[in-house]
Amino acid sequence: MTKQAVLSLEEAVSRIEPGSSIATGLALEHAIPFAAGHELLRQGIDDLTMIGPISDLLFDQLVGGGAVSRIRAAWVGNVSAGTGYRFREAVESDEIDIEDHSNFSIALALQAGAMGIPYLPTRSLLGSDVFERSGLFREEIDPFSGDRITLVPAISPDWAIVHVQRASPDGDVHLWGNTGIIDPAVGAAENVLVTAEEVVDPDVITSDPSRVAITHDQVTAVVECPFGAHPSPLAGHYNRDNEYYLEYHRRTKTQAAFDEWADEWVHGVSDREEYAEWIEADLSITEPIVAAEVRYGQ
């Protein structure tokens, strides 16, 4: 893929077609691309298959907004409060299909996709109903040891959406803090949408190639999107907005209540700058830690 120009969030998200499969929320509770998710809702891009490990709220919001037909994930809810009411109601009423995973099985499925192989074996899952009822996994005998083993088939999403600290305009990415399953998902996905707190000069990125998590050949679109992971935390930029998660839980018990919430927080916001003005909590980094300098050279 050639190097990319920086796009607006609206333009980048508009490239995602209805019916796509999207892996996101990949760093678990860290760096969740909420801004991109809300743009999917504003544009009414629907019939989506959402793929992820645990989705801390974002999948619940996408389900509530009517964007989702299917979920392939290990956990969907609200890590601060437990239940995601929109997810729960949609699954109980068969409005969406759910393929239950464990965190490791979704990681391995994407890792297999990233490695270009049909499946990966694991010692997890056997004896559980995650194995029995998902209808996805196979039990086999390891031909070398004779052990019973589970085969996890590859998943290759149409898109991975990732929020990062900084990217060059070309799409080379620096990302730090915990990364969950970002690496396997980016490798497995056909297209990668990167939203970045900052778009920086390419020299910043090339100064530290060991910190490069995604390379431009993998990236379809780069968006500069400050505060793009709020209410989730982003290492070095902002803390988690815990009260947002609790308020969402209180306010979304019914579909009508969710619609009211979404009118305010999703549809009532034209862009992320306006959104940032809504945030009441002080999430700033009060005790910054600057990593020791890393030197390269020749």
Added chain:
Amino acid sequence: MASEYTPRELMVSAAAAEIEDGDTAFVGMRLPLIAFQVAVSTHAPNSMAVYESGVVRDSPADGFIHTMCDLPNLNRAVSATGMIDIMSRLQRGDIDVGFLGGAEIDRYGNLNTTWVRAGDDEIRLPGSGGACDIACMADRTVLLMPHEPRRFTEEVHYVTSPGHSPNGGRRTDHPAPGGGPSTLVTSKATFGFDVDGELYLRSAHPGVSPEEVLTDFPWEMNTAEDIGEGPVTTTAQPTDEELALIRAFDPDGFWTRS
């Protein structure tokens, strides 16, 4: 005389006691986030915690954490990588103890966090997360749940996290490679699992009688005395030091006082 404490503070203390010095613990959501920090600050200074988000720590976080990914849990971590790293440690047998919760549990320690029945309805819960992996592969697991009779059932509606084999011998006749559940801590008592992998009452919390605990289960449960482990004891109260730590790690009592 120990200070006043909440049931959850006692559960945190009891969970922390399950981490031995030198252990690597797999820590998930909620109370175990606090329990590891208590353990590493008291009797288990050489213990380590891994989190499936990709974090490895050997010290408490300098600030309250709602989740494993809160920035205080990243600061000065031993390492911050990805899930394949953490789950590989689990799969190759490096995790001594893992923590699990459940909406339902049966006598073999099978846990359900996916689907429960309520009358004719099925209620959808969030699902496994890493719980199934921890249950399958950790050397031992410690289960934490509120003490509510509706959670104790002859057969869980969905086995999210496998326990011991119903055929006896704990995990010998079971496809999961880990050691399976070793302890259950509820808000009223603690329990072990006997040689056949069946729950038995080990201790009742202060002010709770063993009889009242046993009647909450739909099957006839053994006690430590029944299986020759000595009398049912009273669970140790959290020490003043532990309470001070719990309240430092959870200053508003979000996890432990509500």
